[in-house]
Amino acid sequence: xxxxxxxxxxxxxxxxxxxxxxxxxxxxxxxxxxxxxxxxxxxxxxxxxxxxxxxxxxxxxxxxxxxxxxxxxxxxxxxxxxxxxxxxxxxxxxxxxxxxxxxxxxxxxxxxxxxxxxxxxxxxxxxxxxxxxxxxxxxxxxxxxxxxxxxxxxxxxxxxxxxxxxxxxxxxxxxxxxxxxxxxxxxxxxxxxxxxxxxxxxxxxxxxxxxxxxxxxxxxxxxxxxxxxxxxxxxxxx
Amino acid sequence: xxxxxxxxxxxxxxxxxxxxxxxxxxxxxxxxxxxxxxxxxxxxxxxxxxxxxxxxxxxxxxxxxxxxxxxxxxxxxxxxxxxxxxxxxxxxxxxxxxxxxxxxxxxxxxxx
Numbered sequence: 001x002x003x004x005x006x007x008x009x010x011x012x013x014x015x016x017x018x019x020x021x022x023x024x025x026x027x028x029x030x031x032x033x034x035x036x037x038x039x040x041x042x043x044x045x046x047x048x049x050x051x052x053x054x055x056x057x058x059x060x061x062x063x064x065x066x067x068x069x070x071x072x073x074x075x076x077x078x079x080x081x082x083x084x085x086x087x088x089x090x091x092x093x094x095x096x097x098x099x100x101x102x103x104x105x106x107x108x109x110x111x112x113x114x115x116x117x118x119x120x121x122x123x124x125x126x127x128x129x130x131x132x133x134x135x136x137x138x139x140x141x142x143x144x145x146x147x148x149x150x151x152x153x154x155x156x157x158x159x160x161x162x163x164x165x166x167x168x169x170x171x172x173x174x175x176x177x178x179x180x181x182x183x184x185x186x187x188x189x190x191x192x193x194x195x196x197x198x199x200x201x202x203x204x205x206x207x208x209x210x211x212x213x214x215x216x217x218x219x220x221x222x223x224x225x226x227x228x229x230x231x232x233x234x235x236x237x238x
Numbered sequence: 239x240x241x242x243x244x245x246x247x248x249x250x251x252x253x254x255x256x257x258x259x260x261x262x263x264x265x266x267x268x269x270x271x272x273x274x275x276x277x278x279x280x281x282x283x284x285x286x287x288x289x290x291x292x293x294x295x296x297x298x299x300x301x302x303x304x305x306x307x308x309x310x311x312x313x314x315x316x317x318x319x320x321x322x323x324x325x326x327x328x329x330x331x332x333x334x335x336x337x338x339x340x341x342x343x344x345x346x347x348x349x350x
Contacts, residue, residue: 161317162316162317195241198241229245232245
């Protein structure tokens with residue numbers, strides 16, 4: 001059995017550095033397996049976050065060899081050709097301890113982008129029919145599977161430059177609601193996501209689209225929001 | 239900055255970018271032709287002086303530049319220097335005016 005040389009960032013809000021660990025290499029080993037081995041067998045003080053282990057909860061994302069990834073679905077084979085792994089907390093988020101980041105601001109931005117569905121109908125109304133093959137619903141389907149892992153947010157240079165920028169995940173969420181025919185708050189939401197802290201700050205660098213583990217393209221949604229904002233502005237509705 | 243103005247500026251930048259893509263291709267093709275054909279300055283001026291088609295083309299080119307460059311520079315100043323507000327916009331208007339003067343001088347120099 002070979003051994004992985006793993007360097008893990010240890011520290012807190014004041015700073016920290018990388019600590020070396022040696023982890024046995026196993027077949028079909030995920031990066032999360034490596035972190036779990038370190039915490040359970042080598043150093044129980046290591047802080048990290050995970051829940052489902054099957055790519056649904058979005059809680060285990062970390063920076064793996066310099067790239068933000070979901071660790072539970074990232075095989076060591078895929079990212080570690082030379083037997084070395086470097087694990088760090090997600091970028092663009094404050095560190096709480098070791099590999100755990102504070103995601104409050106990330107989710108606060110979903111709220112600022114009005115990422116909450118607002119329906120028109122009450123409990124006594126019939127269901128609204130949405131044709132699955134309608135163009136708007138197809139656009140929603142392409143973007144709806146976000147698990148809130150913050151990989152896109154961590155990979156976005158504009159978030160790094162402009163801390164107030166809502167970021168790809170919040171804007172992608174807003175986009176799914178802008179294309180939801182049942183939603184009643186689209187004019188207000190468009191005002192919330194337009195402007196230089198919103199969709200107009202995006203430089204279309206596509207890092208979010210390249211890194212999204214669910215293969216969503218937030219860039220496409222953000223481009224859609226820009227087009228919607230321009231159309232609304234020309235009509236005097238923005 | 240209102241979100242409406244932001245959206246309109248984005249639209250203006252996209253439209254001017256489309257115009258610039260066309261204008262730059264025509265301009266480069268013209269430059270390559272002039273160089274390859276070995277045209278002298280006098281021969282080039284003979285083709286451009288009094289030519290309303292070239293005057294119109296380069297006027298549109300200049301207008302696209304005047305719209306596109308200050309909007310792009312505005313984003314650079316905001317993101318890299320954190321410079322926002324009226325002072326930044328005043329400098330950009332002055333910069334656009336300088337570009338307009340230089341551009342118009344160049345266009346009229348080969349037309350008149």
